[in-house]
Amino acid sequence: MFIPEIGFFSLxxxxxxxxxxxxxxxxxxxxxxxxxxxxxxxxxxRATKESRGxxxxxxxxxxxxxxxGETENYRSGSLARVFRAGxxxxxxxxxxxxxxxxxxxxxxxxxxxxxxxxxxxxxxxPFLATVGNTAPFIGLFGTVWGIMNSFMSIGxxxxxxxxxxxxxxxxxxxxxxxxxxxxxxxxxxxNHFTQQINSIERDIDDFSGEFIKSFLNEIG
Amino acid sequence: MRMNNxxxxxxxxxxxxxxxxxxxxxxxxxxxxSFYMQYLAGLKRPELKTIDVSLVTLPGPGSSKEVAxxxxxxxxxxxxxxxPQAKPPVEPDPVEPKPDKKKVVAEKKEPEKxxxxxxxxxxxxxxxxxxxxxxxLRQEVQKGPPSDLYKRSGPGRFAPGEGEYxxxxxxLERYLVEIVTIIRRNWSFTPQLIRETGEIKTYVALSIEPxxxxxxxxxxxxxxxxxxxxxxxxxIEKSSPLPPVPxxxxxxxxxxxxxxxxxxxx
Numbered sequence: 001m002f003i004p005e006i007g008f009f010s011l012x013x014x015x016x017x018x019x020x021x022x023x024x025x026x027x028x029x030x031x032x033x034x035x036x037x038x039x040x041x042x043x044x045x046r047a048t049k050e051s052r053g054x055x056x057x058x059x060x061x062x063x064x065x066x067x068x069g070e071t072e073n074y075r076s077g078s079l080a081r082v083f084r085a086g087x088x089x090x091x092x093x094x095x096x097x098x099x100x101x102x103x104x105x106x107x108x109x110x111x112x113x114x115x116x117x118x119x120x121x122x123x124x125x126p127f128l129a130t131v132g133n134t135a136p137f138i139g140l141f142g143t144v145w146g147i148m149n150s151f152m153s154i155g156x157x158x159x160x161x162x163x164x165x166x167x168x169x170x171x172x173x174x175x176x177x178x179x180x181x182x183x184x185x186x187x188x189x190x191n192h193f194t195q196q197i198n199s200i201e202r203d204i205d206d207f208s209g210e211f212i213k214s215f216l217n218e219i220g
Numbered sequence: 221m222r223m224n225n226x227x228x229x230x231x232x233x234x235x236x237x238x239x240x241x242x243x244x245x246x247x248x249x250x251x252x253x254s255f256y257m258q259y260l261a262g263l264k265r266p267e268l269k270t271i272d273v274s275l276v277t278l279p280g281p282g283s284s285k286e287v288a289x290x291x292x293x294x295x296x297x298x299x300x301x302x303x304p305q306a307k308p309p310v311e312p313d314p315v316e317p318k319p320d321k322k323k324v325v326a327e328k329k330e331p332e333k334x335x336x337x338x339x340x341x342x343x344x345x346x347x348x349x350x351x352x353x354x355x356x357l358r359q360e361v362q363k364g365p366p367s368d369l370y371k372r373s374g375p376g377r378f379a380p381g382e383g384e385y386x387x388x389x390x391x392l393e394r395y396l397v398e399i400v401t402i403i404r405r406n407w408s409f410t411p412q413l414i415r416e417t418g419e420i421k422t423y424v425a426l427s428i429e430p431x432x433x434x435x436x437x438x439x440x441x442x443x444x445x446x447x448x449x450x451x452x453x454x455x456i457e458k459s460s461p462l463p464p465v466p467x468x469x470x471x472x473x474x475x476x477x478x479x480x481x482x483x484x485x486x
Contacts, residue, residue, distance in 0.1 A: 161484065
């Protein structure tokens with residue numbers, strides 16, 4: 001196979017169906033993981049920023065009604081959402097004056113919203129870990145398959161010259177390169193998002209008690 | 221209001237499709253950009269000389285000569301080593317009478333000569349077997365090229381830039397390397413399409429006019445693969461016209477022979 005043009009795309013032109021399938025799968029993985037990276041970067045970034053702003057407001061203002069009104073400006077903030085869930089439950093209590101029952105109901109509503117928020121933030125993120133872990137192996141599979149084929153072509157031509165061996169190996173190595181190209185951003189993004197989500201969850205755990213206490217103070 | 225939180229979360233789905241579209245577009249942009257860059261790089265890239273390296277046969281005039289030398293020399297004395305084998309029994313005869321004359325000296329000499337005899341015999345027997353094998357190989361090799369045209373080209377003879385251990389190439393060698401490089405560049409075949417087993421070697425004779433035009437292409441010996449032969453002919457036809465023959469090489473049409481194998485042109 002004497003191809004004068006040497007480059008990534010000229011290598012792709014001669015790939016076999018299995019290597020091509022592997023490359024397409026890796027491309028799909030890459031597209032999906034970048035879509036997740038784009039969407040999660042926005043959601044988690046906003047959640048972190050607005051939660052911080054909401055906390056500042058919460059400690060500045062003593063009236064929970066005012067704070068609730070302000071939550072409209074922090075709709076993407078995780079802490080603001082948790083506070084809203086607690087406030088709605090507090091309003092639903094009506095004339096119930098038993099502080100124990102009120103505390104239980106409000107804390108249940110806050111816990112539920114906190115869980116929902118954590119689930120919502122970490123949705124799709126495990127896919128990044130899956131891509132990070134499996135893409136190099138999928139690429140490696142394509143490489144092994146391609147090298148097998150190139151060795152078979154050595155057997156057919158009974159020639160072990162570089163001209164016979166090198167194109168097959170180069171084609172095969174494209175699969176490993178594609179696997180790494182898909183995996184590396186996914187792993188970096190996964191680690192970053194996990195750290196951000198853990199930070200938000202810690203904030204929710206820390207300040208849920210403060211929210212419940214502020215509602216009970218209003219009742220008491 | 222809790223419904224509002226849920227509604228916001230449900231809005232993630234359309235957002236995901238938007239992000240997916242953006243991501244797909246980014247990938248397409250990246251691919252088309254790199255394709256364009258490769259195209260530009262291909263336009264700017266100067267034409268490099270192709271160096272064909274074989275992992276099996278060691279190319280170069282040095283290796284071909286080293287093999288050829290021992291083949292030719294031991295081939296001639298081959299019939300001679302056998303008659304000397306008859307001589308050793310003759311030699312001991314004059315040695316034996318010696319002990320009659322000087323017994324003391326003979327006793328000392330005999331073990332020395334006995335020790336010498338096997339030394340003489342073994343080197344004579346071993347080369348004879350070795351030489352016979354070499355002779356057989358030589359005959360097979362001589363059977364190889366169908367005409368004298370191919371004697372000029374040894375394995376790897378046309379590797380560009382190779383002189384005999386750094387010696388400058390003659391104008392003829394330089395011209396041959398140049399035309400072989402051109403033919404090789406125009407030659408393409410897919411090894412997977414060769415289904416036949418056995419040695420694939422095509423001997424092609426062709427004439428080069430002084431102006432570089434190729435004429436009278438003849439397959440002196442076909443390979444086992446018809447496909448391979450066709451690619452060879454196509455490559456040669458595609459390479460015509462070659463650069464004009466330098467006046468210091470030949471002023472009239474020259475006829476050369478080329479041997480095509482899957483490893484390259486020899």
